[in-house]
Amino acid sequence: GAGVSQSPSNKVTEKGKDVELRCDPISGHTALYWYRQSLGQGLEFLIYFQGNSAPDKSGLPSDRFSAERTGGSVSTLTIQRTQQEDSAVYLCASSSSYFLAGVGFVYEQYFGPGTRLTVT
Amino acid sequence: GNSVTQMEGPVTLSEEAFLTINCTYTATGYPSLFWYVQYPGEGLQLLLKATKADDKGSNKGFEATYRKETTSFHLEKGSVQVSDSAVYFCALSDRKETGANNLFFGTGTRLTVIP
Numbered sequence: 001g002a003g004v005s006q007s008p009s010n011k012v013t014e015k016g017k018d019v020e021l022r023c024d025p026i027s028g029h030t031a032l033y034w035y036r037q038s039l040g041q042g043l044e045f046l047i048y049f050q051g052n053s054a055p056d057k058s059g060l061p062s063d064r065f066s067a068e069r070t071g072g073s074v075s076t077l078t079i080q081r082t083q084q085e086d087s088a089v090y091l092c093a094s095s096s097s098y099f100l101a102g103v104g105f106v107y108e109q110y111f112g113p114g115t116r117l118t119v120t
Numbered sequence: 121g122n123s124v125t126q127m128e129g130p131v132t133l134s135e136e137a138f139l140t141i142n143c144t145y146t147a148t149g150y151p152s153l154f155w156y157v158q159y160p161g162e163g164l165q166l167l168l169k170a171t172k173a174d175d176k177g178s179n180k181g182f183e184a185t186y187r188k189e190t191t192s193f194h195l196e197k198g199s200v201q202v203s204d205s206a207v208y209f210c211a212l213s214d215r216k217e218t219g220a221n222n223l224f225f226g227t228g229t230r231l232t233v234i235p
Contacts, residue, residue: 033222043209043225056220091164095221106152106171107213107221111164 002026004112006092012118013082021077021115025094033095033109034067034077038088046090049075082119089114122147126210126226133200133233141195141229143184143210151212153177153186153193154223158207167195167208200233207231 005024013019025032034046045059049069060066064082069075079086093109100106127142145151155167155177168177170186170193177184182197193210210226 031221033220035223042227043211043223045222045224048220048222050219053219056216056222059222093164093223100171102172106169108166108169109213109221109223110166111156113163 004092004094004110006090006112006115008115009113010116010118012120015084015119016081018078018080019082019117021079021090021117023075023077023092023112025073025075025092026096026110029094029096029110030072031095031097031107032069032075033093034075035091035093035111036088037091037114041088043091046077079117082117084119087117087119089116122151122212122214122224124210124212124224124226127229128227129229129231131229131231133231135202135233135235136199137233139195139197139200139204139231141208141210141231143193143195143226145191145193145210145212147191147212147214149214151214152221153184154211154213155182155184155193155195156209156211156225158209158228160206164209200231202233202235205231205233 007022032049048056064080067077091114092112095109097107123146152171154169156164157167168179170177173188175186207228211223213221
């Protein structure tokens with residue numbers, strides 16, 4: 001079946017501009033995550049959505065970053081007034097879960113190809 | 121807190137050599153452990169996982185055993201191929217009060233296999 005898709009694949013923007021990144025999760029996955037992969041910081045968690053619950057925004061680096069998930073499916077990550085340190089690959093993942101006796105619920109995350117953001 | 125420490129690369133091996141990439145973790149709870157792989161020009165793919173102590177995850181000839189006593193999850197393969205050249209990430213997930221199971225990643229180890 002279709003995997004996680006992200007758009008655009010590449011985005012070059014000028015410092016100070018706003019950008020929107022899009023993620024289409026795997027159909028039926030209720031959990032969605034955004035991560036950032038940068039040279040200096042490695043892979044970092046940004047935000048988590050689960051169904052209609054309030055998102056976990058604990059990983060967002062500043063108030064210039066926000067994300068929403070409409071209708072429990074597509075998500076957009078918005079970065080306002082971009083800075084050069086925002087340059088990174090932004091990864092989206094959606095998650096399935098299953099119950100394993102003796103362990104409990106097990107979660108697996110499937111990643112999209114990422115959006116490479118370059119701020120000039 | 122949660123963290124993952126991974127053997128730094130890069131690692132260069134000849135084809136058919138034995139591979140070990142070390143990974144140790146610190147976790148507040150009882151995490152699940154994962155190895156993800158990123159092939160050149162591609163996204164992150166789940167390679168294998170283990171959900172409880174002494175579990176062995178395996179896939180494509182790679183194996184890793186969840187060792188709670190040493191808080192380790194080392195990746196091994198008996199005979200690497202050129203097609204295994206990629207960046208390997210060790211990761212853990214531990215359920216938060218928010219319900220999130222976000223992944224904590226190691227820094228990644230770049231493996232290059234030469235013919």
